[in-house]
Amino acid sequence: MQIGFGNFGPTHLAAWRVLGLADELYVVDPDGAARRRCMDLGIAPDRVSGTVSDFLDQADLVVILAPTDLHLEVCLPVLKTGKPLFIEKPMTANLNDAQALRDLIREQVVQVGFYFRAHPLAQRAKEEVDKGRLGDLRYISGRFHGHKRARSDSGVVANDAVHFIDQANWMVGELPLEVDAVTKDHFGRGHDDFALIRLFYPSGALAHVEVGCVQPGRWNDNIVPGATQTKEFMVSGSEGAVEIDYQVNDLQVHRVRHELVEGIWRPDNRGVEKPYCTVVEPYQVVAAEFQAFLDAVDGKALPLAGVDECGVGMARTLEAIECSSIENRRVLL
Structure with missing residues (x-):
């Protein structure tokens, strides 16, 4: 049902x-x-x-x-x-x-x-992380914004930022220890329409998430007609990085690390791989979510x-984001 x-x-x-x-x-x-x-x-x-x-x-x-x-x-x-x-x-x-x-x-x-946990591009990025191919994770960024309707029931943090906050948590394998955030309600609806969020993890990794419906998107939205959208995610470590553009189903793996050569830290670029070109439709990703649910059942x-990490943990993070924005300070979770 x-x-x-x-x-x-x-x-x-x-x-x-x-x-x-x-x-x-x-x-x-x-x-x-x-x-x-x-x-x-x-x-x-x-x-x-x-x-x-x-x-x-x-x-x-x-x-x-x-x-x-x-x-x-x-x-x-x-x-x-x-x-x-x-x-x-x-x-x-x-x-x-x-x-x-x-x-x-x-x-x-x-x-x-x-x-996004069921999206094949995100799963490929997670595989790179779990197999240690990116080394120690250092920085994660997510950009989820575009000129689109402002929902009447929620803001862009609860509707959009949660996706990339969760994806960052999933990649790092832990919940953030601290957050700071700036949110704006340009339309006076009582819901945010713009946000910049930083997440600080116990391991030392840092994530930055930008969301909004007041900034332009790079592509036409594949779910909402007439809207534009940017959905870009990047995870970077000591041995490489993965960049994903969800709107055009593009993934790039950067094989690169910095080495100290004659007193200067220089990048050792070992190439860029583009292993994915298959178009993935939203209903296919939701079907993968449902299949994972059925497998769990x-x-x-x-x-x-799960509920502890993705339900309660996310709710605690969203509460801290709101507190940080109101009080203009970094908040310990």
């Missing part, structure tokens, strides 16, 4: 079709227009409702695609059943909700929906993005 069928709902439906499970899907959304859109896309009317209780008993597992501030409320009846849960990022709207949700989990599998693997 999928609870919520908003702007990303059709992508989720396409992902279920890739897995051959769309005909078994129940969809719940209180909004009539969302339900009609769902049925227009092929879901049988008797599998669509505005009420969770209509399908909760029949469902084997549940995907939460509701607005973030409703996640805890929507999850409560599901948690009581012990059924597996997939919760789109961020897991909750605040740290208190995240801790409350975690404390209500029994033995069921719960996975947080961090899209079947006991074949751990959840791709």
